[in-house]
Amino acid sequence: MRLIATDLDGTIVRHDGTVSPRTAAALNDARAAGVALVLVTGRPTRWLAGLREALGSLGTAICSNGAVVYDDDAGRVLEASVLPVGDLVAARERVLTLAPDAVFAAETVAGLHLERGFASSRAEREGLAEEPFDAEALAAEGVVKLLARRPGGTCTEFERLVAPALDGLVALTHSAPGVPLIEMAAPGVDKAVTLARHAARLGVDPADVVAFGDMPNDVGMLSWAGRSYAVGDSQPRVVRAADHVIGTVEEDSVARVLESLLAVDRA
Known part of the structure; x- marks a missing residue:
């Protein structure tokens, strides 16, 4: 060892x-x-x-x-390793096509940005404000992780729903038990x-x-x-x-x- x-x-x-x-x-x-x-x-x-x-x-x-x-x-x-702006936009659009109720957040090199409706208890503790999803501004900061959450269901169900549409565009995983939240990163990450x-x-x-x-x-x-x-x-x-x-x-x-x-x- x-x-x-x-x-x-x-x-x-x-x-x-x-x-x-x-x-x-x-x-x-x-x-x-x-x-x-x-x-x-x-x-x-x-x-x-x-x-x-x-x-x-x-x-x-x-x-x-x-x-x-x-x-x-x-x-x-x-x-x-950051997501290019085109991939960031495409990933969000593909998820929304399959799950119109999804809301998003972006973890950048500089910090966390929340779309309206995404706020979590931890985000509230950090005092983060919700804001419109601005892909250009987010990409300028360097998006290392794009997060999407639904109001119901499970992580596994959400991942299975969108995985075929995201194949080759982003690396897809999840790590939050009990929360229907998926995490997307640059391919190969x-x-x-x-x-x-x-x-x-x-x-x-x-x-x-x-x-x-x-x-x-x-x-x-x-x-x-x-x-x-x-x-x-x-x-x-x-x-x-x-x-x-x-x-x-x-x-x-x-x-x-x-x-x-x-x-x-x-x-």
């Missing part, structure tokens, strides 16, 4: 938004043993701040489902692709990577890593992608695995 790649929400971040002391200790013990830690998340960069108290230095993080590589210590974006590129820069082979995740946006990463774990009540395709299935984040399941792996390495 030379590198740990882990999703955040539902994997090491509990439902109350915290990382347990045991999980934090296991991750920090691994780093102290010389194992690299890479946070690989659908979160935007600005949602990393709450992890610093538990984990200290976050180093390089892969955010927005692989669209952004961020140096948290330096506070700067190292890479960003995926947690696994960006993680593989980062691991290669570090000289780490996939066989030496241990990965943890729980949602469909983790499937590529779990398939790519030499050893992978689906956390908690993961969806069937996530379970199929992983080598092992473990307990929930509330049970400190990632910590238990890491403690065992570190004990083996030290033996």
